[in-house]
Amino acid sequence: MTLANFFTLESRDGEARTGRLATPHGVVRTPAFMPVGTAGAMKGLHWREVRDAGADIVLGNTYHLMLRPGAERIAALGGLQQFTGWNGPMLTDSGGFQVMSLAQLRKLDERGVTFRSHIDGSSHELTPERSIGIQRLLGSDIAMQLDECVKLPAERTDIERAMRLSLRWGERSRRAFESAPHGFMLFGIAQGGDVPELRRASARGMVDTGFHGYAIGGLAVGEPQAVMLAMIEEVVPILPRDRPRYLMGVGTPEDMLEAVARGIDMFDCVLPTRNGRHGMAFTRRGPVNLANARHADDPRPLDEESSWPATRSYARAYLHHLVKSGETLGAMLLSEINIAYYQQLMRDMRDAIVQGSFERFREQTRAGWAQGDITPR
Amino acid sequence: MTLANFFTLESRDGEARTGRLATPHGVVRTPAFMPVGTAGAMKGLHWREVRDAGADIVLGNTYHLMLRPGAERIAALGGLQQFTGWNGPMLTDSGGFQVMSLAQLRKLDERGVTFRSHIDGSSHELTPERSIGIQRLLGSDIAMQLDECVKLPAERTDIERAMRLSLRWGERSRRAFESAPHGFMLFGIAQGGDVPELRRASARGMVDTGFHGYAIGGLAVGEPQAVMLAMIEEVVPILPRDRPRYLMGVGTPEDMLEAVARGIDMFDCVLPTRNGRHGMAFTRRGPVNLANARHADDPRPLDEESSWPATRSYARAYLHHLVKSGETLGAMLLSEINIAYYQQLMRDMRDAIVQGSFERFREQTRAGWAQGDITPR
Numbered sequence: 001m002t003l004a005n006f007f008t009l010e011s012r013d014g015e016a017r018t019g020r021l022a023t024p025h026g027v028v029r030t031p032a033f034m035p036v037g038t039a040g041a042m043k044g045l046h047w048r049e050v051r052d053a054g055a056d057i058v059l060g061n062t063y064h065l066m067l068r069p070g071a072e073r074i075a076a077l078g079g080l081q082q083f084t085g086w087n088g089p090m091l092t093d094s095g096g097f098q099v100m101s102l103a104q105l106r107k108l109d110e111r112g113v114t115f116r117s118h119i120d121g122s123s124h125e126l127t128p129e130r131s132i133g134i135q136r137l138l139g140s141d142i143a144m145q146l147d148e149c150v151k152l153p154a155e156r157t158d159i160e161r162a163m164r165l166s167l168r169w170g171e172r173s174r175r176a177f178e179s180a181p182h183g184f185m186l187f188g189i190a191q192g193g194d195v196p197e198l199r200r201a202s203a204r205g206m207v208d209t210g211f212h213g214y215a216i217g218g219l220a221v222g223e224p225q226a227v228m229l230a231m232i233e234e235v236v237p238i239l240p241r242d243r244p245r246y247l248m249g250v251g252t253p254e255d256m257l258e259a260v261a262r263g264i265d266m267f268d269c270v271l272p273t274r275n276g277r278h279g280m281a282f283t284r285r286g287p288v289n290l291a292n293a294r295h296a297d298d299p300r301p302l303d304e305e306s307s308w309p310a311t312r313s314y315a316r317a318y319l320h321h322l323v324k325s326g327e328t329l330g331a332m333l334l335s336e337i338n339i340a341y342y343q344q345l346m347r348d349m350r351d352a353i354v355q356g357s358f359e360r361f362r363e364q365t366r367a368g369w370a371q372g373d374i375t376p377r
Numbered sequence: 378m379t380l381a382n383f384f385t386l387e388s389r390d391g392e393a394r395t396g397r398l399a400t401p402h403g404v405v406r407t408p409a410f411m412p413v414g415t416a417g418a419m420k421g422l423h424w425r426e427v428r429d430a431g432a433d434i435v436l437g438n439t440y441h442l443m444l445r446p447g448a449e450r451i452a453a454l455g456g457l458q459q460f461t462g463w464n465g466p467m468l469t470d471s472g473g474f475q476v477m478s479l480a481q482l483r484k485l486d487e488r489g490v491t492f493r494s495h496i497d498g499s500s501h502e503l504t505p506e507r508s509i510g511i512q513r514l515l516g517s518d519i520a521m522q523l524d525e526c527v528k529l530p531a532e533r534t535d536i537e538r539a540m541r542l543s544l545r546w547g548e549r550s551r552r553a554f555e556s557a558p559h560g561f562m563l564f565g566i567a568q569g570g571d572v573p574e575l576r577r578a579s580a581r582g583m584v585d586t587g588f589h590g591y592a593i594g595g596l597a598v599g600e601p602q603a604v605m606l607a608m609i610e611e612v613v614p615i616l617p618r619d620r621p622r623y624l625m626g627v628g629t630p631e632d633m634l635e636a637v638a639r640g641i642d643m644f645d646c647v648l649p650t651r652n653g654r655h656g657m658a659f660t661r662r663g664p665v666n667l668a669n670a671r672h673a674d675d676p677r678p679l680d681e682e683s684s685w686p687a688t689r690s691y692a693r694a695y696l697h698h699l700v701k702s703g704e705t706l707g708a709m710l711l712s713e714i715n716i717a718y719y720q721q722l723m724r725d726m727r728d729a730i731v732q733g734s735f736e737r738f739r740e741q742t743r744a745g746w747a748q749g750d751i752t753p754r
Contacts, residue, residue: 039704040695041699041705041707043704043706044705044706045706046706046710064702068701069698073673077674077692077694078676083692083695083698084695085690085691085695296446296450297450297453297454313462314462315460317446317454317460318417318454318461318462320446321416321445321460322417324446325418325441327418328418328705328709329419329420329421330418331705332421332705332709333423
């Protein structure tokens with residue numbers, strides 16, 4: 001049975017596209033970047049700043065939330081949106097990726113994965129059905145199927161085994177999601193590592209199962225960018241044109257520009273906040289390391305033409321001082337500056353696609369990044 | 378020669394008073410609480426939140442700023458207000474207190490104090506003249522004289538020696554300040570530990586020297602509250618009625634309520650931000666420890682009647698989760714909630730004094746604190 005479609009494709013320019021995804025908590029304009037609020041909070045930002053920066057949707061991590069404060073507790077408190085105060089669309093991952101990277105004593109079999117919490121050592125099981133159950137308790141607008149993501153490089157047999165398992169888990173996830181109220185969505189995830197025919201087989205199997213939207217997982221896990229883009233090019237032609245496409249865990253501004261050029265609609269990544277905590281700003285002239293002594297006496301802002309107040313008003317000298325002093329405000333300001341830059345890039349891409357000038361925008365944007373930061377004074 | 382007076386006493390109710398202190402960067406309504414932005418930043422708050430909470434003035438620490446980024450650098454960047462983006466009145470301390478508590482290899486003599494930086498071990502000298510010079514470079518609206526603060530309990534001879542030295546340093550500070558442009562202010566500091574006659578001698582000496590305003594230092598350094606209040610009662614009658622009175626490093630809400638009742642106009646303290654980082658909220662029903670498990674399932678806000686949005690909107694369960702998870706947002710929200718509570722207390726005291734109902738307000742406020750937090754559910 002075909003699932004209802006909540007995505008409206010609005011305009012296309014080459015493979016790049018804009019659209020609107022209607023969720024129970026509001027509309028998401030695509031291409032969309034989803035800031036990552038791991039444990040129900042955005043590190044260093046108030047929700048109002050995330051919203052003001054232009055984010056329509058944020059991501060929560062099921063693994064963290066199921067362990068603390070717990071899915072049943074969040075459900076009793078009215079769901080993630082009411083609990084956190086974000087009150088907008090939220091996507092949650094399945095929990096599988098973090099079980100693999102954070103939990104202890106993992107044991108994976110056909111049924112699912114058992115593990116011990118990295119917080120208190122308590123024992124937990126995550127199956128496709130339990131993952132959906134948790135995400136329903138959280139009240140996430142978009143749930144993700146449980147999958148197995150293999151770190152690259154990996155043996156082809158391992159990649160294929162994980163890909164086939166992910167397809168079977170996708171079918172179980174869809175069955176488990178059938179009782180969800182109208183409007184809530186479930187996305188499938190294509191795996192297949194860096195092997196083109198496995199990527200295609202995964203995409204075909206996923207589309208056969210049928211989901212509200214389609215994600216590409218298992219990329220940006222150590223492979224060169226060219227491999228990532230090649231895998232997108234294998235998968236995208238197989239995906240239905242009228243459904244949203246989500247590239248998981250990606251990425252740098254350049255990754256996103258190139259992925260949008262290849263037909264991707266949604267992204268999530270911890271880079272803007274994580275790099276912000278480490279003194280790095282994303283700008284239209286490429287990344288700027290505020291810890292560098294060249295900024296110590298520089299009264300100029302990061303980018304005087306930015307539409308984001310903190311980017312165009314705070315002196316580089318002040319940001320440098322905050323970073324060197326380890327002041328929380330430095331991480332707060334650079335995290336919001338980076339989230340705002342990511343959202344500005346999305347807005348600019350959407351505008352360029354609507355105007356049919358995406359190729360020119362892509363060249364100009366790449367040229368800006370290549371130009372590098374303003375000359376020291 | 379009498380110094381110009383920028384303080385306007387507006388109303389009195391018993392010993393409690395309201396007034397307005399005109400600084401080069403704006404007017405300060407008193408009684409005033411000055412949040413502490415140690416190194417040119419408020420920990421966990423944006424400047425706009427400090428302003429929105431109702432703070433007219435903030436405090437910067439000369440010791441931290443002289444070491445990093447350096448007073449000459451801040452001067453070249455336009456002064457503290459422009460450097461930080463606070464753009465409002467700022468008071469700076471003399472640096473002496475932190476030299477005593479943070480620096481290494483201190484050596485104190487008549488001339489001043491030499492020390493090694495706790496950041497990089499570099500050697501520095503702080504004299505009354507250099508402290509004024511640094512505070513002038515910083516562009517602070519209100520500079521403090523260099524003094525020697527003795528930790529209590531202490532021997533009377535030590536207390537007296539430090540008090541006499543502080544008086545001599547006060548005279549040198551005033552001479553060094555004579556070239557400051559009109560409108561900028563210098564406050565003297567009364568010392569004298571917990572010895573009434575030394576406190577009175579210090580206050581008389583300080584008033585003889587003459588300053589724009591008068592501070593009481595060396596309290597809230599380990600002595601019981603009753604001793605602190607008794608020392609205020611020794612000093613205040615000696616101070617000119619038409620000048621602002623500042624109780625340094627104080628304190629808890631109760632400390633401030635009792636000090637205002639005894640004629641104090643200004644306060645500063647790290648408690649609201651420091652305790653906020655440790656999961657503690659100040660409320661009109663006393664302190665609330667958000668780390669306590671009783672809040673884990675409680676959807677109610679900290680105080681539904683608060684005028685501050687975060688205080689009346691975020692669920693205790695969410696704040697509890699943020700504190701337990703060590704999320705930055707927890708420290709950010711509780712710091713702003715506490716700063717907002719301190720400012721609300723100041724505003725309420727000012728209103729009560731103007732209305733002649735300070736005594737009733739004081740009783741009701743103490744009763745609220747004594748009542749304790751709302752019943753768990």
